[in-house]
Amino acid sequence: MFNEALINSLPINKSKSVDKAILAAVVKDGRSFGDFNRLGIRQLIATVVGTGYRIPSRFQIRRKLKYLYQVERQKLKDLLENVNYISLASGIWSNNRYASKILNELSKLKTETKSFSITTDGTKNMCKILKNISGIMTGIMTVYxxxxxxxxxxxxxxxxxxxxxxxxxxxxxxxxxxxxxxxxxxxxxxxxxxxxxxxxxxxxxxxxxxxxxxxxxxxxxxxxxxxx
Structure with a gap:
């Protein structure tokens, strides 16, 4: 049986490398924050990495993901600062709440004045939401x-x-x-x-x-x- 008492310590650089790999797995595979603390996965990590690695808790993973999100979002904002025009693509259910969400995100990224076209599937639900958006943002071109x-x-x-x-x-x-x-x-x-x-x-x-x-x-x- 897996012996938790064997978990001691791991070199800091190795520990950080494994932490990043766990975060990447959570993001790419859509895993829950507590997956890596399940007994089977803990045994697997102990076998591959060694018993000196302490697996981050779900609260530590959540905190690190929040920081990672802020870092990546800032990178996106910096990238969009040098872009003059932006074309969007969307396919969601028609709802004023979704329209407000799109407008809110464009505002946060400071791209509402740079957006000039939205590509959609042309269905009634998307036509409705585009009508809601065009009522607030003028000059948006619809592309089917x-x-x-x-x-x-x-x-x-x-x-x-x-x-x-x-x-x-x-x-x-x-x-x-x-x-x-x-x-x-x-x-x-x-x-x-x-x-x-x-x-x-x-x-x-x-x-x-x-x-x-x-x-x-x-x-x-x-x-x-x-x-x-």
Whole structure:
């Protein structure tokens, strides 16, 4: 059985090195702060490092992680000071609380005036949260992810979605918008003037019913993506 009395001391440089490795494991593997004080892991560490190493308690790990967080956050702030423009990417549930959280973090990092675009998956929840953010931060450009649009187009075209009316309508809207923006006017018989698109235009988009036509449209979109 593991004998805790064997834990004496370890050279300070070696001890610090093991401490850093434990912190890295907690961060990278999402381990709980008390994992390394479990009997099995203590035995493993004693076998590998030696019985002279004293494993930090969960309270010591929490304190060290808090300090590490402050150090890394300051590094990020210093890095962003020399950046003129920042593009963000987000995919979270729509909620005023999340919008406030994003704005608060941008303010803390002093980047609210440097942010000029946000890339999203184009779903209704993200459109809602972007509306909340744009009401406070003006000049933010919305960019819809081509990969997400292509994924939805393919899934919808191959009928991979469930038969729920709400889901079907939501996916169809995103798919049609994506096709309207990224396919050529010859393929859908629509105008090239995308700058004048409005809500009525989107609502009146052509619904692709014929499976062959859908597959042709998917192929055309994939060709477009290859050329980007």
């Amino acid at each position: 992810c081509i990969a997400h649009g292509l994924h939805l187009t393919i899934c919808n075209g191959l009928r991979l979605w469930s038969n729920k009316k709400a889901d079907s309508n939501s996916v169809s809207n995103i798919t049609e918008t994506f096709l309207r923006i990224h396919e050529s006017s010859e393929e859908l018989g629509l105008s090239d003037n995308h700058d004048n698109m409005n809500k009525n235009d989107i609502d009146d988009l052509v619904t692709l019913v014929d499976e062959k036509r859908v597959m042709n449209s998917i192929t055309a979109v994939m060709e477009k993506c290859r050329k980007l």
